[in-house]
Amino acid sequence: DIQLTQSPSFLSASVGDRVTITCRASQGISSYLAWYQQKPGKAPKLLIYAASTLQSGVPSRFSGSGSGTEFTLTISSLQPEDFATYYCQQLNSWWTFGQGTKVEIK
């Protein structure tokens, strides 16, 4: 099974900060990676697929990059509504999620 490891697991940041979350795969997955945002008590929301393609309606401050085994999600200027937990997901060999990164207000 392909394992995904996100870092950090927890991140404290301020409004306006640039935030980067990393997702590492245990083996190469090309660009078969998606990112989701989840707020407490809500279902996950798709942000990015194919490692770097922004889902329709998602603000352009979100961006994704990477291929193979290392990927990043970047929020260029953190907004109050961005405080949430973020998950990466691989789709190269069935489907698995990273353990999540919680972004909290500093």
Place this chain on the structure above:
Amino acid sequence: QVQLVQSGAEVKKPGASVKVSCKASGYTFTGYYMHWVRQAPGQGLEWMGRINPNSGGTNYAQKFQGRVTMTRDTSISTAYMELSRLRSDDTAVYYCAREGQQLVRLYYYYYMDVWGKGTTVTVSS
């Protein structure tokens, strides 16, 4: 609008089974795979498997093989997930999610683009 409406919360005893439904609307039900994902309290997301609503074919995560059954009723655009031999660590929110796909740079990429609101299943004696 495209939406997935899930059945209500369930409380079950250990050893019992639970069946959760997910009714699709706003799109062609048979045109998209349906996934099931669960989330234990305070934990991350866990993929359980998926069903092809057109053929009924299924793919299950190895962890749930033998305990999970995914079915569908195309006449009412509804997918079902049944989990048997419940244990306390099956207590979780269970989500259904539609699998979307897009051609990007000459390849098809997949994702979960529409989610239900979740069904809370509590397993307790």
